Amino acid sequence: MRRGNLFVISGPSGAGKGTLVARLLDVVPDAWVSVSATTRAPRDGEAEGVHYFFKSEDEFMRLAREGGLLEWARYAGNCYGTPRASVEEHMAAGDQVILEIDVQGAFQVREKMPSAHLVFIEPPSLEVLEQRLRGRGTEAEEAVKSRLDAAVVELSRKMEYDIRLVNDDLELALGELVAYVNEQADNPRG
Template sequence: MTEQAAPTPQPARLTVLSGPSGVGKGTVVAEVRRLFPHVWVSISCTTRRPRPGEADGVQYHFLSDAEFDDLIASDRLLEYASFAGHRYGTPRKPVEQHLAAGRPTLLEIELQGARQIRQRMPEARFVFLAPPSVRELRDRLVGRGTEATEVVEARLAQAEVELEAHDEFDVVVVNDDVERAAAEVVSLISVVDA
């Protein structure tokens, strides 16, 4: 009897979920994880301070400016961007490892980062999460109660720009119902094109 070599895992698809601040990306991603536990969700790095209830290595890797600079200088980020006075980025190595192992991988990132990933990995599927309306988006941002008025206004101004970019994405999912939106994202992650 001859031994057969273990099959080599097929590379999995990278799915990039983006949308304006306050649209509910984190809430939708949490529901995606519940519905499709096989998906691996990248944890971004940021230079911002943790919000109440956030823990290092869970929501983000919280870094100093110097640590973030080191990641950029050593090309260890797939993408990075500045947003609301802080920097955010996606560590390269874990994403590449999970994709090579055949595990569907999801990035939850802002528009600047999604554009960089489009340049580096055009085979990824790009999903734009949109609010039901700009008014609803404003209500969500204000309702958080975690940021000063000027930060909320800056996020809303940026959201207007990001909403205009929805046509740069492969699919637009409206977050009018978290469970429905998450199920739609799961269907996009789990179905491989023929």
């Protein structure tokens, strides 16, 4: 059995994190994406423990106070966080646990779990990132500008990560990510 690990994947919106994580799951059989807890109500079709762990505000804050969350933040009036117990259970079972979270959350995880592997996914340039964001055609101009401003801040912290992958060529970036995950999983250190 391979050794379980925690991989925190961060990077600017539009860098391709979601695509890389989805592809990683196809080629690394013991990879598992962590399920977040949230205080927002379930949407149609969402199942408890599959899409989210749905918590009341009181339950969520108690979990946070008692150290039951590796990281958490409030977005648009709702709380979102990573439950420590499910991450630890999957790691103990030898899984390669994947968290796709923002830079702020990544460093919260690093404080609580120093053994976590932080992976930063970056675009080849801010110009390419802007093209990708505009190419989606799903966001207003103000949202694109806001995401680009956030990207500058996120990119300023990339050197604090264990590994940085430039997602210019999807297959190349995927190969580098898979190699890194497998290298850590096969490493016998304890």
